[in-house]
Amino acid sequence: MASVPEAFSYREQLEELARFFAAHLDENSLTYLRMRGIQEEAIKQFEIGAEPSVIGFVSSRLSTGMMAGRVTVPIRNQDGKVVDIIGRAVDDRLPKYKSLTNYNSSLFGAQFLKDTDTVVLTSGIFDALSLIENNIPAVAVPDCFAFTENHAPYFANKQVFICLSNDESGRRETVRVAQLIKPLSTHIFAVGLPPGVKDVNDLFVHNENALLIFQTLLQQSVQSSLSSGQPADAHYFDAFLEEFGKRKRHTTSGFSTGLEALDQLLNGGLHAGLYVVSSRLEGGKTALLRQMSDELARQEVPVIYFSYGTSAYHLWSMSIAQTLDLSMHEVLTGQADEAKVKEASESYKKLANNLWTVELTPESTISDMVGMIQQTMQKIDKAPCVILDPIERLYPDDTDAKISLKRIQRLEWALYQMHHIARQLGTVVLTAAYDNQIDEAFDPMVAVADVHIFLTWEEETETVRNGRFVVRKNLFGEEGSCEMRISKRSLRYST
Numbered sequence: 001m002a003s004v005p006e007a008f009s010y011r012e013q014l015e016e017l018a019r020f021f022a023a024h025l026d027e028n029s030l031t032y033l034r035m036r037g038i039q040e041e042a043i044k045q046f047e048i049g050a051e052p053s054v055i056g057f058v059s060s061r062l063s064t065g066m067m068a069g070r071v072t073v074p075i076r077n078q079d080g081k082v083v084d085i086i087g088r089a090v091d092d093r094l095p096k097y098k099s100l101t102n103y104n105s106s107l108f109g110a111q112f113l114k115d116t117d118t119v120v121l122t123s124g125i126f127d128a129l130s131l132i133e134n135n136i137p138a139v140a141v142p143d144c145f146a147f148t149e150n151h152a153p154y155f156a157n158k159q160v161f162i163c164l165s166n167d168e169s170g171r172r173e174t175v176r177v178a179q180l181i182k183p184l185s186t187h188i189f190a191v192g193l194p195p196g197v198k199d200v201n202d203l204f205v206h207n208e209n210a211l212l213i214f215q216t217l218l219q220q221s222v223q224s225s226l227s228s229g230q231p232a233d234a235h236y237f238d239a240f241l242e243e244f245g246k247r248k249r250h251t252t253s254g255f256s257t258g259l260e261a262l263d264q265l266l267n268g269g270l271h272a273g274l275y276v277v278s279s280r281l282e283g284g285k286t287a288l289l290r291q292m293s294d295e296l297a298r299q300e301v302p303v304i305y306f307s308y309g310t311s312a313y314h315l316w317s318m319s320i321a322q323t324l325d326l327s328m329h330e331v332l333t334g335q336a337d338e339a340k341v342k343e344a345s346e347s348y349k350k351l352a353n354n355l356w357t358v359e360l361t362p363e364s365t366i367s368d369m370v371g372m373i374q375q376t377m378q379k380i381d382k383a384p385c386v387i388l389d390p391i392e393r394l395y396p397d398d399t400d401a402k403i404s405l406k407r408i409q410r411l412e413w414a415l416y417q418m419h420h421i422a423r424q425l426g427t428v429v430l431t432a433a434y435d436n437q438i439d440e441a442f443d444p445m446v447a448v449a450d451v452h453i454f455l456t457w458e459e460e461t462e463t464v465r466n467g468r469f470v471v472r473k474n475l476f477g478e479e480g481s482c483e484m485r486i487s488k489r490s491l492r493y494s495t
Contacts, residue, residue, distance in 0.1 A: 014082040018074040021049030029071045032090040037205040080111040086142045095381025097144040105150040109139035118159040127200035134211045156184040163191035169426040189221040258295035261495035267477035270428045273450030274419040278435040285432035287491040290318050297354040302384035305357045308393035312357045320344045322492040383425035391431040415448040450475040
């Protein structure tokens, strides 16, 4: 991610920059804000602005070049000082949201928290603005960041209404956030939106009686919630019926693996959660993960592929071999037909725009991985799918823990870390594990993973190995198995 110019590294410069942007709010930005239902009073109060367009050269020392074509919103701390500026694209450019300082512990609306004991936590800045305009205290984690334990202290001794996006990922995120703030807040209530309404801003943009509707929803959330803050099941029944309808029509929103029989086992493909692919040593796990990563990228799903031990060149060779059914060995050793390799490369480049292959070293830790994921999110404005191969090589940051943890303990720790990433980001996490290292009395892959896929091999010919995908655990559907095979030549799977 581009760093903030040195001139804007201090709060007084950020304050000046926020005022500069506010003074240059243009007609395109105003049109976008009106479309989002944001009124002139709120625009002035929050110093919403825009970076002026400059052709050919930068004419002002306050121009950063980072926020062109974006509505800018200053983010203030609890003392009212600017700690970041978020830019939201007014057109189709990516990422949709940009942070100027990458300060990921900030909270939009934090400056108002000291004046209220009750607050609504929303999905994004424009959701919070919609409520604040209607005198309802509201905050949001800036849209390019995820809610973490660093945000929890903002809600100490407060009654919190959580109202996130109106879909399955929003429901899961509500539960996750509630767990983080529960030890600090006085009460937590989950607010459900009416069917067909995407989020709070959508409600206020498209309903004349939005304020009355939302106040009613707040009252209903209090009435339906248990003392623990977990709402009664009736709160989620609209989401249940929506998901049931998708499954009935076979239109679940999972990402395809490219293997039809496996997609059917997985209830429509890959859903947000932790998937573990295991087999005996040399059991074809890397080839499967690489094929899945390419298929996800082909669907324009961003993927970060973290690899311990297997070089990027080896993985690219595998991708090229699988793309055109070339010999993996010949591609890897430079013996394949050069014209065919160039042809495959040109085809592969299109999907490779959505794929980042990262070679990890023995010294790489979980913090290194998380840092790379966050940097990528800044660039693409969404959570990428994450692939880690193999998970046994992932270590804690603590040197003593690296030494003291036994193999099974380290595997369990690593699985919980990857599960946390899947939950925190609401994304697909795929990882490979060696199955012959597991004590049958306690299998952490079954205990921690949302889905556990075991590769078994039966017989082989000169050209293929035959086997089965065995789904040992499936949080999103039923357990079962299906036939599969892998080409010995290209290492490409089929079902």
